[in-house]
Amino acid sequence: MYMLDRSLIAGLPPFSGLTRPDLDLILEKARSLRIAAGQPVFEQDAEAHSFFLLLDGHVRVVKTTADGQQVIMRYISAGQLIGIATALGRLTYPATAVAAVDSLALAWPNEAWHELAARYPAFAANTYKTVAARLEETNERVVDLATALVDRRVAHALLRLIEQSGRKTEFGIEISFPISRQDIADMTGTTLHTVSRLLTAWEHQGFVKSTRKRVTVVDAQRLLDHVG
Template structure:
């Protein structure tokens, strides 16, 4: 797969970069390919590189000392991840990046991006925009954990996935999930048993239809009502 400057411009942080900047980034990048279940980096490693996913899907997960995991975010093609080292020297990755399917990414030295940020304010502002989006999403998820019932949290997680990667038609929204129900559980701060129970209940009610690593939302408005706490 040949990566072009047009491809790189799809990345939010580089959407206002010049053609010369995009070519320079490509010149200083290498392709890393990871098989399903493999890792781009581990939590606590030095953040010497940042990545731009070019194919596949990758999850960012964080573990506590007891080994409990939380799924922080799912990364899709042309999204940047692991960029903390470009902002702070000697930073470590706060999360582990695991490929949910065979995935490839551009790997770029964090120190290279750091130097670019010193002289290119348009990239700085776009990076700030991306970070603000992440902060707002984390705030929403924290509020959900603190104030909402588990069925609301799971419904909200599915609606977020629908907004990010759902394939829509006039009558339904299809979400192709390439991660497990355990990932949904980690994403919502609950258990695999609870997620499975809720999905089975919603399937009986005709709200969704499930398959192997797939969820078809048949009644999006009903799922929104569940997320708002209007329906149990």
């Protein structure tokens, strides 16, 4: 086992405001792991042993219902924590986290959490803010699901995705990881068929551009206006 370098995590939001010796101590307790695209980081209902920091790649957090339907709760990009609900008292993971592309993460055993939180209040505070921000974001999603028609929900999902992990290209802003029609449907409570029809229509109108598993938003403002 080689020593992890503090440059890996310096500057990331969860560790902002910590000194270099602090970072070294925090890293001492971590192990790093590589996750191939399509592989799980952790699985729903499994005993929660660790929490994670995504260093590179993209992970989608998915809940599966008793009858097998899937809902994508969120996409996590590099620099963000996952599996932290468990650090705050849960015994099992509430969802499955699957790598959308080959990814790299750090893992800490749950026991390390209290220690870290106690010793580095800034780390704890950052984490709580993350949880609070996710709660608020999820609340917005409930409002969307409860009040908006499918086209609006899909548009909002795309706009959230490019905001959280968009990459500027020649034609607009592209979602920076592969995402299928089915994935978008699983984020918005609809079917791949409906998503396909919407994207085709929007492409004709010049709002978006897409190919297999890649989506680019050409004109976010007009897309937003279009769905009201």
